Amino acid sequence: MARERRSTPLAGSCAAPHSCPRPLRLDVLAHAPYFAGLSNDEIVAIDERAKVRGYAEGEAIYHAGSAAEHLFLLASGRVKVLRPALDDSDVLVEVITPGATFGSVAALGHSTYPDTAFALTVSCVLRISAADLRHVMARHPAVAMAVLDEVSHRLEEAQQSVRRLSGGTVEQRIAASLLVLADKLGEPRGDGVLLQLPLTREDLASMTGTTTESVSRTLSKWRRAGLIETGRRWTALTDRTALAALAGAAHGPGPGPARARRG
Amino acid sequence: MARERRSTPLAGSCAAPHSCPRPLRLDVLAHAPYFAGLSNDEIVAIDERAKVRGYAEGEAIYHAGSAAEHLFLLASGRVKVLRPALDDSDVLVEVITPGATFGSVAALGHSTYPDTAFALTVSCVLRISAADLRHVMARHPAVAMAVLDEVSHRLEEAQQSVRRLSGGTVEQRIAASLLVLADKLGEPRGDGVLLQLPLTREDLASMTGTTTESVSRTLSKWRRAGLIETGRRWTALTDRTALAALAGAAHGPGPGPARARRG
DNA sequence: CGTTCGTTTGACGGATATCAATGATTGTGG
């Protein structure tokens, strides 16, 4: 079996560790769905009340159970949100991209964070206090509506992922998750799509409710079949169509040995 | 094995099929989280813009894929919300109780319903158009905030159920789901808690991502062990503590044969 | 009383978690 390129093709984390220049912050704020309706002055006002902080790869941004007093807005980088499961494992519920908020639900009135956020790459994060956000929403109904839209959208996504986790085989779930990730943060590369984030097999496993070994086996199979390319902490899709077929239908193109749900 | 009472102990659906008197409507509206901040006159105004309709047991209230133009508010009865899964099965994502809203809060007018709602019992439902709701929210920021709170809470719940579905064995998931239902709509009865809703094994299966047969087997086991009592379309918990233990830990009280996740 | 729908139970096989060990990649320190 030809072993081709295995070195990481991921663009090195561009931003310097703890830098986050003011123009970038303002730009991110202005384009964030939350604050879309605000005037320039108001954006500046928010920026001035927000704290900025950089995080190193693998660093925790907040922990489940700690007091939820802030809304976070990702300016650059990648963040993963993990939720503790019934057993001691974790479920990866979200991958955050620049411009998106996280920790928001909690900040909107609940007392503690229900999940833990980690920086997947070097990241720059804006932190806004719940009180400030509330203040802005009260003065600007448009912002409140935007927040509502955003939270609604999140709800939609969450229920989608219930769907993704619930039915189907491990293969289907992994395929579906890869496709979602590709849509969200894939970047064209050669003939395929490179996932621009350093996910381990374990991350993928906790997204799909399975184990690292099963993920590895599945990806190996697909790699042999030419559907994807993978390496240490990176993944690229070369045959999107085939993956979509795997995610949707059972597995072979034929009727297959009766659709199996689990077990 | 003694076969005890198997006839349904559920309180017959109290309300007459299609009746929903105005005082009841106003009361429900006034107490619904959404409209908590409104004056009496405004409640009346909303009531006048809302359409009322009764649904028979098993009747569909809206279908996935149809245009989402209304917000629904349950006045009386029980409603289940099903979401189509990747395979052709459905996932039961929510059970609605009086005072709660359902329908696409998310879409709020510009999309289609992502799920289907069925009346579990004879139910009375208020229907408010997205436009009206938007109008009210624009005029009353307090309402917008209340809606936001509600949606946030839903998001919280949805992510919890991701957690519930994702990890653990079938037994754990069923136990966890029963406990959630008991908290939501259990009613003290004798020495236990009677679940006040007519759930079939199939409903329970689609809540927990398993099959009717597995649910039946599990419940039979628990029935033999004296943890629950069941019958056709009803369930009662007699040993909540034991169920909680089952939901939380692996299975035996002892260290057990290593915690199994699945398979 | 018969029909229908929901529930129960059994047998069987397959998908997949688990255990265990090796191999590859990255980064570090000499």
Place this chain on the structure above:
DNA sequence: CCACAATCATTGATATCCGTCAAACGAACG
């Protein structure tokens, strides 16, 4: 620049949970 350590990934063997198929039974309703 190379060797070492650490982390991540891969692969195999085995056990088992649980989904599937099949059939019978009980309750509810007309």
